[in-house]
Amino acid sequence: MEAVRVRITVNGEEHVKTVPTCMTLLRLLREELDLTGTKEGCSKGECGACTVILDGVPVNSCLVLAYQCSGRSVVTIEGLARDGLLHPVQEAFVRHGAVQCGFCTPGMIMSAVALLDANPSPTQREIREAISGNLCRCTGYKAIIEAIDDAAQRMAGWVDSQAADEARV
Amino acid sequence: MKCTDQMWHPVGARAPRVDGVDKVTGRAVFGADLTFDNMLWGQPVRTRYPHARIISIDKSRAEAHPGVVRVLTTADVPGSKTFGVVVPHQPVLCWDRVRFMGDAVALVLAESREAAREAARLVQVEYEELPSIFDPEEAIGPDAPTLHDEYPGNVAAHHVVRKGDVERGFAQADVILERDYTTQLIEHAYIEPEAAVALPGPGGGVTVYGSIQNPFTCRRAVAGVLGLPLARVRIVQNHMGGSFGGKDEVMSAMCARTALGAQITGRPVKIVNTREESLVESYKRHPYRMHYKIGVRRDGRITAMEVRMLADAGGYASQSAFVTWRSTVQATGPYVVENVKTDIYAAFTNNTYTGAMRGFGSPQAIFANESLMDEVALELGMDPVQLRMVNGFEGGSVTATGHKLDEHTVSLKEVVRKATEAAGWDGKRARLPEENQGKATRRGIGMACSFRGCALGAEGVDAAAGIVSVQTDGSVLVFSGLAENGQGLKTIFSQIAATELGITLDRVVFMETDTSTVPDSGPTVASRSTIMGGSAVRIAAQKARDALFEGAAAKLGAEPGELAAENNEICVAGDPARRMRFDDAVKIAWNEGRLMAQFGWHGAPHVNWDEHTGQGKAYFTYVYACQVAEVAVDTQTGQVVVERMTAAHDVGRAINPQSVEGQIRGGVAMSTGYGLLEEVELNEGITKTRNFDEYLIPTAMDVPEVRPIIVENADPYGPYGAKTIGEPTCELGAAAIANAICHASGKRIRALPMDMERVLLGRTLRPMRGRRGSEAR
Numbered sequence: 001m002e003a004v005r006v007r008i009t010v011n012g013e014e015h016v017k018t019v020p021t022c023m024t025l026l027r028l029l030r031e032e033l034d035l036t037g038t039k040e041g042c043s044k045g046e047c048g049a050c051t052v053i054l055d056g057v058p059v060n061s062c063l064v065l066a067y068q069c070s071g072r073s074v075v076t077i078e079g080l081a082r083d084g085l086l087h088p089v090q091e092a093f094v095r096h097g098a099v100q101c102g103f104c105t106p107g108m109i110m111s112a113v114a115l116l117d118a119n120p121s122p123t124q125r126e127i128r129e130a131i132s133g134n135l136c137r138c139t140g141y142k143a144i145i146e147a148i149d150d151a152a153q154r155m156a157g158w159v160d161s162q163a164a165d166e167a168r169v
Numbered sequence: 170m171k172c173t174d175q176m177w178h179p180v181g182a183r184a185p186r187v188d189g190v191d192k193v194t195g196r197a198v199f200g201a202d203l204t205f206d207n208m209l210w211g212q213p214v215r216t217r218y219p220h221a222r223i224i225s226i227d228k229s230r231a232e233a234h235p236g237v238v239r240v241l242t243t244a245d246v247p248g249s250k251t252f253g254v255v256v257p258h259q260p261v262l263c264w265d266r267v268r269f270m271g272d273a274v275a276l277v278l279a280e281s282r283e284a285a286r287e288a289a290r291l292v293q294v295e296y297e298e299l300p301s302i303f304d305p306e307e308a309i310g311p312d313a314p315t316l317h318d319e320y321p322g323n324v325a326a327h328h329v330v331r332k333g334d335v336e337r338g339f340a341q342a343d344v345i346l347e348r349d350y351t352t353q354l355i356e357h358a359y360i361e362p363e364a365a366v367a368l369p370g371p372g373g374g375v376t377v378y379g380s381i382q383n384p385f386t387c388r389r390a391v392a393g394v395l396g397l398p399l400a401r402v403r404i405v406q407n408h409m410g411g412s413f414g415g416k417d418e419v420m421s422a423m424c425a426r427t428a429l430g431a432q433i434t435g436r437p438v439k440i441v442n443t444r445e446e447s448l449v450e451s452y453k454r455h456p457y458r459m460h461y462k463i464g465v466r467r468d469g470r471i472t473a474m475e476v477r478m479l480a481d482a483g484g485y486a487s488q489s490a491f492v493t494w495r496s497t498v499q500a501t502g503p504y505v506v507e508n509v510k511t512d513i514y515a516a517f518t519n520n521t522y523t524g525a526m527r528g529f530g531s532p533q534a535i536f537a538n539e540s541l542m543d544e545v546a547l548e549l550g551m552d553p554v555q556l557r558m559v560n561g562f563e564g565g566s567v568t569a570t571g572h573k574l575d576e577h578t579v580s581l582k583e584v585v586r587k588a589t590e591a592a593g594w595d596g597k598r599a600r601l602p603e604e605n606q607g608k609a610t611r612r613g614i615g616m617a618c619s620f621r622g623c624a625l626g627a628e629g630v631d632a633a634a635g636i637v638s639v640q641t642d643g644s645v646l647v648f649s650g651l652a653e654n655g656q657g658l659k660t661i662f663s664q665i666a667a668t669e670l671g672i673t674l675d676r677v678v679f680m681e682t683d684t685s686t687v688p689d690s691g692p693t694v695a696s697r698s699t700i701m702g703g704s705a706v707r708i709a710a711q712k713a714r715d716a717l718f719e720g721a722a723a724k725l726g727a728e729p730g731e732l733a734a735e736n737n738e739i740c741v742a743g744d745p746a747r748r749m750r751f752d753d754a755v756k757i758a759w760n761e762g763r764l765m766a767q768f769g770w771h772g773a774p775h776v777n778w779d780e781h782t783g784q785g786k787a788y789f790t791y792v793y794a795c796q797v798a799e800v801a802v803d804t805q806t807g808q809v810v811v812e813r814m815t816a817a818h819d820v821g822r823a824i825n826p827q828s829v830e831g832q833i834r835g836g837v838a839m840s841t842g843y844g845l846l847e848e849v850e851l852n853e854g855i856t857k858t859r860n861f862d863e864y865l866i867p868t869a870m871d872v873p874e875v876r877p878i879i880v881e882n883a884d885p886y887g888p889y890g891a892k893t894i895g896e897p898t899c900e901l902g903a904a905a906i907a908n909a910i911c912h913a914s915g916k917r918i919r920a921l922p923m924d925m926e927r928v929l930l931g932r933t934l935r936p937m938r939g940r941r942g943s944e945a946r
Contacts, residue, residue, distance in 0.1 A: 030202075035195070036195070036198070036199075036201075036202035037194070037195015037196070038195070039199070039201075039360075039361070039410070040201065040362075041360045041361065041362065041410075041444065041861075042444040042860050042861050043443060043444060044444075044860055044861075044862065046860060046861035046862050047360055047444075047861050049360055076195070077193075077194065077195035078194070078195045080194075081194055086190070086193065086194070090190075090193040090194065091193075093189070093193045094185050094186065094189035094190060094193055095185060097183075097185070097186065097827040097828065097830070097831050099186055099188075099189050099192045099193060100411075100655045100656065100657065100831060100835065101359070101360070101361070101408075101409055101410050101411040101412075101654070101655025102188065102191075102192030102193075102197050102408060102410070102655065103199060103359075103360045103361040103408075103410025103411060103655075104360045104410075105192050105193055106193075106195050109193060127869075128869040128870050129869075129870065131869045132868045132869050132870045133868075134869075135358075135360055135861060135866060135868065136360070136869075137357075137358050137359055137360055137411050137413070137835070137839070137866060138411055138655055138656075138831075138835045139831055139834060139835050139838075140831075140833075140834030140835045140836075140837055140838035140839075140872050140875060141834075141838065141868075141869040141872050142834045142872070142874075142875060143830075143831060143834065144869070145869065
């Protein structure tokens with residue numbers, strides 16, 4: 001089996017790994033970097049449990065080969081919280097009861113974060129579309145949609161108050 | 170990492186999930202996330218035929234494959250070669266015969282998953298194909314080969330109800346209808362595929378971690394297969410990526426295989442199913458064929474019902490006897506019927522075996538009997554709600570199975586009233602047909618209602634344990650014999666312990682279910698967690714609190730019985746100025762040598778059942794529900810969109826309303842999939858829908874707007890009056906949707922799923938041959 005050297009930034013940290021050419025990004029994360037927060041549900045890009053953000057774009061990491069990520073930057077569920085503080089989307093998921101079994105949750109949150117990064121004030125329809133590639137069997141999605149909507153509003157408020165603070169300075 | 174205020178969240182509060190932060194940060198460890206040093210991978214070798222005799226197994230090529238450590242067959246099993254709850258006849262590794270495509274004949278153990286998979290293809294098995302049966306009706310007919318010697322005639326189960334005299338009842342009827350309904354084979358579709366890891370030890374035994382719904386059932390299987398005493402087998406549950414009834418027998422098999430590998434090699438062994446393997450191997454929800462005959466008078470009163478159902482059990486017994494028993498109790502719906510004759514059968518076939526799935530024999534029966542009620546209403550020119558009001562249970566009513574409902578609030582009519590009013594039933598029922606005139610997309614509104622027995626009922630022994638252990642610093646450990654499957658059990662039980670001790674939730678740590686720590690509490694099934702396990706935790710917490718009160722009372726100058734606990738403080742009830750911190754009460758109790766770790770055990774009230782007549786007290790209490798569906802039917806394509814679902818559920822008491830609403834929304838989504846989308850297609854026993862690109866479950870774009878209505882009538886047998894919510898939410902949606910489609914389009918669809926073909930053409934376009942369930946005939 002042919003191997004290839006991959007230089008990849010994951011959650012802000014650079015890693016250099018020699019991996020088989022056929023290794024997926026999902027396996028690199030879970031097996032080489034021990035980042036098991038990213039889940040495997042179907043291995044063919046249908047369930048979205050393995051969603052991570054690759055250079056700002058949400059991808060199914062089971063469909064991306066590790067070597068394709070060389071020189072690129074990946075954010076996983078483990079990379080969202082900062083300094084012991086949850087990302088607003090993570091916090092909203094807990095507050096709104098958007099988590100039941102929790103297996104779809106990491107992928108769902110990554111899709112939501114990617115959405116809000118690209119579109120800070122999405123409509124309900126846009127939220128539904130953004131997570132339509134992430135299957136959830138427990139919640140019926142409603143609490144998830146509410147959580148993302150709430151996080152968007154809080155993040156907008158946070159940005160506004162930060163801008164106001166800066167204006168005062 | 171904390172994300173919410175550590176507030177006082179007593180019973181009734183919308184407490185955030187205690188496992189929420191772990192799950193949103195990726196820290197929650199699921200079965201497939203576990204890795205151990207020196208670990209091997211296991212790969213089962215599955216059969217190539219749905220029914221065959223095994224002539225020989227040659228494992229030499231596989232064993233020679235690089236990285237392979239051992240290839241195990243049934244000869245390597247030291248104990249029982251089979252397992253099973255109802256009858257232990259399901260082989261861990263088949264030796265003489267295979268009976269469905271998920272059967273395994275050997276287990277490859279290798280240094281890597283790849284090596285194990287490659288070698289699995291090199292195991293040479295010689296089979297002699299046997300005549301197969303894929304049609305349950307043929308299976309119980311003459312000339313069918315017998316699939317299990319202990320079940321002559323392939324009858325996996327037969328339950329009856331004999332009440333009154335149906336002939337006399339039909340003679341009294343003004344209108345008699347006879348209808349056939351069918352339901353399909355569906356998959357639980359938990360997003361986490363099955364996973365397990367076994368480790369040798371301690372003490373010559375084995376420890377197994379994994380996505381295990383019922384750790385004690387699993388322990389019995391593992392111990393039996395290894396020939397070990399139960400005390401030497403430790404099963405520890407991990408976070409569960411969903412189960413819905415689906416991680417029982419399939420996990421017993423997987424855990425027994427990993428444990429066998431660990432026992433023989435002395436190394437950790439891990440098995441993780443791919444989605445494709447999961448769809449082939451795991452058991453499913455039974456497809457049913459149901460024939461109903463009903464007699465009614467002009468005023469709507471039911472005079473008699475005769476019901477015959479046939480469930481496809483597939484290759485093994487699993488829970489078919491219990492699943493069909495619940496169908497038996499609920500077959501005639503929440504209605505007073507004096508004359509009833511019910512016969513419910515399950516038949517062995519060579520299809521994928523079927524077992525427990527959220528609802529457990531009720532979604533099928535409710536689809537039929539609630540569709541039938543609407544057909545009767547249409548025949549009589551009566552409003553469907555009115556027909557339910559004429560016949561529906563109320564306090565003191567006697568069920569078809571002879572149980573007088575006089576120990577709890579019978580809220581059937583209350584939930585029907587609340588759901589239909591909230592949905593605007595009267596106006597929409599009258600208005601929509603006019604508004605639909607000349608339109609391609611037609612809207613309709615339909616309803617269904619149900620009753621459901623809580624917990625195991627007369628299925629078997631029903632008791633559960635809880636342990637509450639107050640630590641010397643005022644933090645608290647809670648253990649339960651029932652398991653978190655994603656439904657929120659940890660939060661509910663933590664809330665109960667915190668309420669009794671008067672502490673905030675941040676002090677409570679809920680331990681993973683571990684069979685070596687808590688007593689066997691039976692399986693986490695039948696929506697019995699809150700009502701059974703919740704009571705056990707409550708008893709334990711009350712006993713621990715009483716120990717603290719004993720010590721605190723002297724200090725506060727009061728009797729222990731005068732004290733109350735709330736928000737991390739203990740005070741004299743009615744005199745809150747006399748109080749102390751919870752922590753100080755703990756110190757006093759500790760210094761006085763009081764026992765602060767306490768044990769709770771809760772047994773269900775007595776139930777009984779006469780299997781010859783189908784009469785008795787089937788369950789000790791029941792819940793009631795009504796769901797109203799509003800649909801849009803595209804009459805040019807047959808596509809149905811469920812736009813709204815109003816769901817009123819009597820839960821007795823909502824321990825955590827956010828959690829109850831989550832169950833309702835999730836259950837409605839699942840029943841929308843059951844009604845419109847989902848079907849595991851088999852062709853001569855071979856699974857055609859093998860992943861989520863073919864097996865479609867509802868996405869965020871497919872789910873209706875759900876309006877949950879929580880109704881609370883406290884039950885004397887539940888903790889704080891709480892009963893049940895998991896399964897009731899997902900048993901009646903398909904019927905409500907069918908009734909709404911009929912209201913919209915005039916088309917009565919009597920088979921699930923109600924996909925575009927059935928709605929537009931009244932039949933399916935897919936090939937008939939080799940199919941089972943609704944289209945097999």
